[in-house]
Amino acid sequence: MKAVLLPRYGGPEVLEYVEDRPEPVPGPDEVLLHVHAASLNHLDLAVRKGIPTLKVTLPHILGADVAGEVAQLGSDVTGFEPGDRVVANPGLTCGRCEFCIAGDDSLCPDYRILGEHVPGTYAEYVAVPARNLLPIPVDMDWVPAAAAPLVFMTAWRLLVTRAAIRPGEDVLVLGAGSGVSTAAIQIAKLAGCTVYTTSSSDAKLRRAKEIGADVVVNYKEMPWSKAVWELTGKRGVDVVLDHVGEATFKDSLRSLRKGGRLVIPGATTGPMPQIDLRYVFWRQLSVLGSTMANRREFGEVMKLVFMGRLKPVVDRVFPLAEAAQAHAYLEKGEQFGKVVLRVA
Ligand SMILES: [Zn+2]
Known part of the structure; x- marks a missing residue:
């Protein structure tokens, strides 16, 4: 063959x-x-x-x-x-x-x-x-x-099971162009969340808006964590999905509201970030890892793909x-x- x-x-x-x-x-x-x-x-x-x-x-x-x-x-x-x-x-x-x-x-x-x-x-x-x-x-x-399959099941477990996103929440998906991000933006939108995303490319940010992103930040123009902080009225977002790792982890924590959740499916820029534990305990943050999905989650998300609700x-x-x-x-x-x- x-x-x-x-x-x-x-x-x-x-x-x-x-x-x-x-x-x-x-x-x-x-x-x-x-x-x-x-x-x-x-x-x-x-x-x-x-x-x-x-x-x-x-x-x-x-x-x-x-x-x-x-x-x-x-x-x-x-x-x-x-x-x-x-x-x-x-x-x-x-x-x-x-x-x-x-x-x-x-x-x-x-x-x-x-x-x-x-x-x-x-x-x-x-x-x-x-x-x-x-x-x-x-x-x-x-x-x-x-x-x-892989990106939708990964994004579904991350957001729906691990972060347990709720309608009305603010969800920040880092790096608009990745396969997991294009799945996550749609899932968060379908769940009734306000979706934030970042990129260094205006063309990618336009595409992100077409698939459901509400607020887009070009990090070449402004540090994205600062932009998110201001766009949320200095509250921060409820959930950050960070697959970037070392390069973004610190700013991801800083972008969360008190009690917010950071979900991690990977670390493409490296696995050893610096972490200020004061942010974690004083702001009562949750850091949640996730890999792939179970069979039920796979079936749930693929049903929505087959229905055309997720593309x-x-x-x-x-x-x-x-x-x-x-x-x-x-x-x-x-x-x-x-x-x-x-x-x-
Ligand atoms: Zn087993």
């Missing part, structure tokens, strides 16, 4: 397009998907560069997000037929531990992600557990379907053979929304 291999860690140029990779064989509980589209996530860039604590077998196939057709069923799989159009929850869990049994399977000690721990979706075929699949509506195209934002589509160019493009950070590979 056609696939993009990661033979060694490094820059985008290490990605190698091949046409003679053997197809995966689905296990008893798995289906083999014929991949139509796969989308990129920042996770893919991190795995490509090499995560010190992550052991992967090289050559590896990246890719967590997929939309495709059921091609073959494992021996124990029921409920699907060849030709069914589906997307997959990229979270792989044991199904047996206390967290899985309680329904909070993203806390599973054995939690793994498609394309991070096991071969992923930058390929013509991928094997995925049948219980991870959801059928997609007949009128939904492959590209937006593949753009949705995947696709910036650019590359053919599978140009995965290296797609990585280089995402790494530049100039996109607004998702970068997708068209496979079939």
Whole structure:
């Protein structure tokens, strides 16, 4: 099959397009998907560069997000037929531990992600557990379907479960252009919040307004935490979603109202911020981490995507053979929304 291999860690140029990779064989509980589209996530860039604590077998196939057709069923799989159009929850869990049994399977000690721990979706075929699949509506195209799962499930758990956003609250989403941000802006808006967002690009801020942002701040013109402080009448926002990390953590804390919540799904600029603990205890702040989502949350958010209430934002589509160019493009950070590979 056609696939993009990661033979060694490094820059985008290490990605190698091949046409003679053997197809995966689905296990008893798995289906083999014929991949139509796969989308990129920042996770893919991190795995490509090499995560010190992550052991992967090289050559590896990246890719967590997929939309495709059921091609073959494992021996124990029921409920699907060849030709069914589906997307997959990229979270792989044991199904047996206390967290899985309680329904909070993203806390599973054995939690793994498609394309991070096991071969992923930058390929013509991928094997995925049948219980991870959801059928997609007949009128939904492959590209937006593949753009949705990881970022929407991540943003949903962050805001709805962890931050428990309420109608009327002020929610600040840092960095308007990231995939998670374009999902989070829409989710916060749908929940009845006033949505603030930041960027250094006026073009991205215009796009952010089109998908629901109410207040936009260009941080090239003014420090964003100062702008947010003034725009909220020196109250601060109820919730900050910060995936930037070291570069923004301190200002994120300063932008919160007393009793506010900071939610963190990642740290693209580094994981070791300076923190003034006086801000945390005196202002009674909550700092909440979040990773991926459980199966219920995945189902909840994808239902809204399938209804058209939440819309995947696709910036650019590359053919599978140009995965290296797609990585280089995402790494530049100039996109607004998702970068997708068209496979079939
Ligand atoms: Zn488990």
